Amino acid sequence: MTQGNGSALDTKGRGITEASGGVATLERADFVSDQEVRWCPGCGDYAILAAVQSIMPELGIPREKIVFVSGIGCSSRFPYYMDTYGVHGIHGRAPAIATGIATARPDLQVWVVTGDGDGLSIGGNHFIHALRRNVNLKILLFNNQIYGLTKGQYSPTSEQGKVTKSTPFGSVEQPFNPVSLALGAEATFVARTLDVERKHLPEVLRSAAAHRGSAFIEIYQNCNIFNDGAFLALTSKDGRSKNRIYLEHGAPVRFGDNNAKGVRMDRSGRLEIVDVADVGVEGLLVHDATREDPSLAFALARLAAGPTMPTPLGVFRQVKRPVYGDGMEQQLRSAAAEQGPGDLGALLSSGDTWTVT
Amino acid sequence: MSGQIAPPEQAGTDRQEVPHVVVRFAGDSGDGMQLTGDRFTSVSAAFGNDLSTMPDFPAEIRAPAGTLAGVSAFQIHFSDHDILTPGDEPGVLVAMNPAALKANIKDVMRGGMLILNSDSFDERNLDKAGYAADPLGDGSLDDYQLCKIPMTSMTMDAVKPTGVGKKEAERSKNMFALGVLSWMYSRPVEPTIEYLEKKFATKPALAAANVAALKAGHAFGETAELSAFEVKPASLAPGVYRRITGNQALAFGLIAASVQAQLPLFLGSYPITPASDILHELSRYKNFGVRTLQAEDEIAAIGMALGAAFSGHLGVTTSSGPGLDLKAETLGLAVSLELPLIVVNIQRGGPSTGLPTKTEQADLLHAMYGRHGEAPLPIVSSYSPSSCFWAAIEAARIAVKYMTPVILLSDGFIANGAEPWLIPKLADLPDISTSFASQPNAGEDYWPYLRDDDTLARPWAIPGTPGLEHRIGGLEKADVTGNISYDPENHQLMTELRAAKIKGIEEDIAPLEVEGPDDARVLVLGWGGTYGQIGEACGRLNAGGHRVARAHLRHLNPLPKNTEGVLRRFNKIVVPELNMGQLSRLIQAEFLIEVISINQVKGLPFRAAELEERLKELI
Numbered sequence: 001m002t003q004g005n006g007s008a009l010d011t012k013g014r015g016i017t018e019a020s021g022g023v024a025t026l027e028r029a030d031f032v033s034d035q036e037v038r039w040c041p042g043c044g045d046y047a048i049l050a051a052v053q054s055i056m057p058e059l060g061i062p063r064e065k066i067v068f069v070s071g072i073g074c075s076s077r078f079p080y081y082m083d084t085y086g087v088h089g090i091h092g093r094a095p096a097i098a099t100g101i102a103t104a105r106p107d108l109q110v111w112v113v114t115g116d117g118d119g120l121s122i123g124g125n126h127f128i129h130a131l132r133r134n135v136n137l138k139i140l141l142f143n144n145q146i147y148g149l150t151k152g153q154y155s156p157t158s159e160q161g162k163v164t165k166s167t168p169f170g171s172v173e174q175p176f177n178p179v180s181l182a183l184g185a186e187a188t189f190v191a192r193t194l195d196v197e198r199k200h201l202p203e204v205l206r207s208a209a210a211h212r213g214s215a216f217i218e219i220y221q222n223c224n225i226f227n228d229g230a231f232l233a234l235t236s237k238d239g240r241s242k243n244r245i246y247l248e249h250g251a252p253v254r255f256g257d258n259n260a261k262g263v264r265m266d267r268s269g270r271l272e273i274v275d276v277a278d279v280g281v282e283g284l285l286v287h288d289a290t291r292e293d294p295s296l297a298f299a300l301a302r303l304a305a306g307p308t309m310p311t312p313l314g315v316f317r318q319v320k321r322p323v324y325g326d327g328m329e330q331q332l333r334s335a336a337a338e339q340g341p342g343d344l345g346a347l348l349s350s351g352d353t354w355t356v357t
Numbered sequence: 358m359s360g361q362i363a364p365p366e367q368a369g370t371d372r373q374e375v376p377h378v379v380v381r382f383a384g385d386s387g388d389g390m391q392l393t394g395d396r397f398t399s400v401s402a403a404f405g406n407d408l409s410t411m412p413d414f415p416a417e418i419r420a421p422a423g424t425l426a427g428v429s430a431f432q433i434h435f436s437d438h439d440i441l442t443p444g445d446e447p448g449v450l451v452a453m454n455p456a457a458l459k460a461n462i463k464d465v466m467r468g469g470m471l472i473l474n475s476d477s478f479d480e481r482n483l484d485k486a487g488y489a490a491d492p493l494g495d496g497s498l499d500d501y502q503l504c505k506i507p508m509t510s511m512t513m514d515a516v517k518p519t520g521v522g523k524k525e526a527e528r529s530k531n532m533f534a535l536g537v538l539s540w541m542y543s544r545p546v547e548p549t550i551e552y553l554e555k556k557f558a559t560k561p562a563l564a565a566a567n568v569a570a571l572k573a574g575h576a577f578g579e580t581a582e583l584s585a586f587e588v589k590p591a592s593l594a595p596g597v598y599r600r601i602t603g604n605q606a607l608a609f610g611l612i613a614a615s616v617q618a619q620l621p622l623f624l625g626s627y628p629i630t631p632a633s634d635i636l637h638e639l640s641r642y643k644n645f646g647v648r649t650l651q652a653e654d655e656i657a658a659i660g661m662a663l664g665a666a667f668s669g670h671l672g673v674t675t676s677s678g679p680g681l682d683l684k685a686e687t688l689g690l691a692v693s694l695e696l697p698l699i700v701v702n703i704q705r706g707g708p709s710t711g712l713p714t715k716t717e718q719a720d721l722l723h724a725m726y727g728r729h730g731e732a733p734l735p736i737v738s739s740y741s742p743s744s745c746f747w748a749a750i751e752a753a754r755i756a757v758k759y760m761t762p763v764i765l766l767s768d769g770f771i772a773n774g775a776e777p778w779l780i781p782k783l784a785d786l787p788d789i790s791t792s793f794a795s796q797p798n799a800g801e802d803y804w805p806y807l808r809d810d811d812t813l814a815r816p817w818a819i820p821g822t823p824g825l826e827h828r829i830g831g832l833e834k835a836d837v838t839g840n841i842s843y844d845p846e847n848h849q850l851m852t853e854l855r856a857a858k859i860k861g862i863e864e865d866i867a868p869l870e871v872e873g874p875d876d877a878r879v880l881v882l883g884w885g886g887t888y889g890q891i892g893e894a895c896g897r898l899n900a901g902g903h904r905v906a907r908a909h910l911r912h913l914n915p916l917p918k919n920t921e922g923v924l925r926r927f928n929k930i931v932v933p934e935l936n937m938g939q940l941s942r943l944i945q946a947e948f949l950i951e952v953i954s955i956n957q958v959k960g961l962p963f964r965a966a967e968l969e970e971r972l973k974e975l976i
Contacts, residue, residue, distance in 0.1 A: 033828070035840065064823045069664070079828050080841065085820040087667055088830025089660070090690050096657035100664025100672070101820070103650060104623050108668070108820050126660070129653035328648055335643035342645030344616050348609060348780050352548070353599045354403050356592075 026057040033083040039074060044195035044221035048142065049081055051201045059209050061109050068111045069098040071118040074149050075142035075221075078113040092123025095130035095137065102136045106325045109209070112139040116157040117147050120176050124156075128185035133324040134213040141178055141218050146227035159306050178218040179301035179316055183294045189215035190297065191315045195222060196235055200246070200313060207315055213323045220307055233308045247300065247314030252284035255310060263303065271299045273310060289318045372543065372587040377436030379444030380538065383461045384453030385422050386415060386429040389531035394431025396535055396552065400544045402600040402777050405590025406435040409889065410775040411443035411962070416630070416713045423485035428460040437589040441889035443774060445964040451534050453477060453508070455486035462498075470502040470584070472537065474530065476509035504583065508533050508574075515573035516566040525563060529570035536574020542586055546575055594779055601778040603742040603771035604631070607701065608638035610749025612645055615671050617750065618757055619790045623670040624649045625661035627680060630713045631769040632703040635675045655683035659700065663687060666696040669793060669819035671753060675701040678720050679710065685728050688762055690831045692732040692855065695806075695815050697756035699749070704768040706960045715960025716770035718885050719936035724764045725914060725943065731852050733859040735759070736913040738766045740888035743778040745771065748911070754789040758865075759858060760814040766913070768935075770962050771886040794818035794825055803827055805839040813858035863915040869923050873906030874899060879976045880927040882952070884910040884940055886962065887933055893965035894972055903976060910940070921948045931955060931975055933968060
């Protein structure tokens with residue numbers, strides 16, 4: 001008796017047919033489930049859901065090959081609203097559940113939807129290890145800097161001094177910078193965008209979808225109930241032009257009205273904001289997302305102490321590294337090739353045996 | 358120490374036939390006692406004896422040499438007849454140093470033989486072991502047959518020609534000890550020579566040194582005319598046998614389950630004693646399509662297994678008590694998602710870190726109730742090393758047929774113990790295959806919680822199946838559609854349905870069997886790793902004219918349907934357990950039948966003789 005050839009699940013004879021054709025004709029509506037969306041009116045999550053649904057038909061992947069996995073929190077209701085396969089898991093564990101799915105089934109595209117509490121607090125361990133392994137997951141972290149579903153406690157990304165229900169005298173904790181945390185965890189694709197970015201958000205989503213391996217996107221998301229205006233410095237009419245720094249691979253890092261501001265590295269290796277007029281375009285840092293060494297991406301990630309000042313958006317890092325599931329499949333294939341497919345009878349009779357007559 | 362040998366009384370080369378022997382090898386954790394025991398077991402098995410083994414090692418990898426804390430031991434009971442336990446009292450103790458003697462002498466049968474490495478009985482080692490006086494000279498061992506052998510120096514002499522360093526030479530003394538025992542019990546040394554040459558294939562000098570030490574020990578036994586015994590092969594059922602440990606059998610059982618279920622096996626696991634060997638073993642069989650993932654923690658391990666189950670794999674996670682604590686929330690999710698999942702708990706002494714390398718059966722109530730909310734799940738239990746194979750297949754059968762997580766309870770004693778195993782024929786393995794949902798089941802729609810009328814299992818639709826896209830989660834689901842529901846009546850219904858599904862499995866499991874005299878009025882009810890000791894104790898009682906029956910549960914939830922009927926046939930129910938009375942509590946709560954508990958939590962199995970005495974008092 002034999003089993004398994006080390007490739008993806010053998011579905012022959014189980015009544016399952018490979019999807020064929022029709023993919024190109026899918027529309028956004030095909031990815032909208034029949035469930036009523038129940039986020040608060042005005043929540044930033046609506047825009048993110050719309051953006052994700054809008055790019056899905058472009059990926060050329062049939063719906064049945066897509067899985068959305070989430071943990072617990074406002075953002076984690078996301079899978080219910082996608083007409084794909086989905087698992088609404090438990091608090092913080094979505095990357096673990098998704099790792100199981102993506103590793104068992106390399107033929108699937110697996111998305112993780114999480115928040116700053118779910119992904120960085122209770123689920124911090126799974127988050128960093130999924131990135132380290134480079135599991136083929138697209139991880140969307142909705143960062144609203146607050147616990148919403150539990151009605152307004154400070155989160156691991158809340159700024160110091162934040163007054164919330166659980167910090168009436170102000171938070172004394174240093175917040176995480178999710179992008180620099182992801183870079184420190186060896187992530188191969190790291191990006192940041194904003195819920196209100198109608199163009200930039202879908203672009204970053206497309207790049208993440210195209211990346212083989214773990215793709216991490218921090219999405220600044222406004223919670224209009226418990227933390228309204230947290231990203232006003234980037235979303236106000238004035239702040240929009242003043243504080244958004246769009247990173248473009250291969251281009252000098254410039255921003256502000258008339259692109260008059262830029263980022264350069266000073267002699268000590270520190271990044272600083274300068275007037276382009278003072279240093280010239282040639283004096284500016286040229287963004288290279290594909291650099292193996294993540295130190296510049298790290299420095300860019302920490303250019304702003306928080307989203308209250310000029311803040312880089314876009315893809316910080318996009319490098320190639322072996323994908324976890326691919327490595328495992330490779331081992332299965334070569335084992336089957338070298339030893340032949342598993343033979344249960346031979347396995348049970350392996351080692352020293354003796355016969356009693 | 359001098360090189361004097363004190364030959365035991367019945368010296369001579371005429372072999373004395375004995376029906377069974379219990380030997381314990383004991384030394385420092387670095388002395389290689391586990392390997393020595395393992396080799397002796399291997400040749401005894403191949404020789405055709407029945408056997409049962411029990412390794413006993415400290416939690417520390419290398420406690421300070423020469424101290425009691427660092428003593429590692431391996432016990433083997435081998436016989437010419439069917440035996441059930443690794444034995445209560447060793448008849449032979451091989452002690453490589455004073456600490457090994459001190460830690461184990463209390464267990465040795467009065468009049469038993471002590472084979473001691475006399476070289477190690479110097480002031481320093483005696484001091485480290487806490488001996489005020491040399492036990493070899495103070496008469497404290499007068500009740501035993503003493504056999505003092507300068508193993509270290511004789512080994513050093515024997516391996517000198519191989520040219521290995523002093524340290525390596527000294528470390529071969531375990532093979533010298535094995536050589537001595539091999540001569541005493543007429544075990545062949547050739548298989549071990551073959552084994553050593555393979556193990557040290559890249560280090561030929563080391564292989565030569567170990568072989569030289571082994572041969573020297575054997576030759577010494579012969580020339581010193583040590584007692585020689587013969588334990589004839591046991592008359593076991595005909596067939597092909599191999600030796601197997603509980604954890605190895607469990608790993609094989611999981612692979613067999615994967616083959617019989619036609620589902621790829623996916624193991625998410627985090628290293629923990631005494632369960633890690635299952636992870637090690639399964640990691641080797643990639644050609645069976647077995648995916649093993651060493652997770653970042655226990656929670657991730659079960660989460661990954663659950664994700665794999667959602668994707669159509671046979672999801673498994675293996676752990677021990679502390680890990681099970683951490684997995685509880687995900688187990689609840691698995692109950693709610695109604696996905697097949699196998700959760701293996703190799704129980705060890707608790708609470709907390711407890712006794713990591715010692716055995717206990719104290720996680721039964723944890724398995725039953727260790728989740729918030731009403732979260733019933735089936736519990737299957739192994740009861741001997743080889744039964745782990747069948748328990749794994751049974752756990753998988755229930756998991757996929759009823760779409761439920763299943764807990765498989767084993768324990769440290771079974772996991773590390775070994776016994777001969779009649780290799781099953783593939784044709785005797787059950788077909789446990791299942792089918793995935795492939796079509797909408799409600800007009801155009803797919804309802805993930807539309808249950809099978811018979812089993813109450815929901816359909817299993819896996820990603821990749823067009824038209825069956827669906828979302829499931831830990832929030833309460835509406836009956837049938839699986840949509841989120843906070844409706845009070847629905848929650849009542851779903852809670853009752855989940856309970857009824859698990860309870861209904863009682864129709865589909867083997868009935869509880871009773872062994873013993875028909876007119877017995879006393880039933881000894883057990884579960885798990887106490888199987889052998891209970892069997893031996895009852896056997897002795899019945900041989901002594903008492904009338905005692907025994908029954909052993911292999912399903913703890915649900916219990917076999919005939920359980921209550923069986924219990925009510927007896928006047929007295931005695932439940933021996935390595936805990937403070939957990940099965941007792943379940944039985945009394947379930948059936949309102951009074952039971953008498955025998956409890957022990959020493960990190961060790963019952964001694965059959967002690968159990969016999971306790972039972973005698975009760976009947």
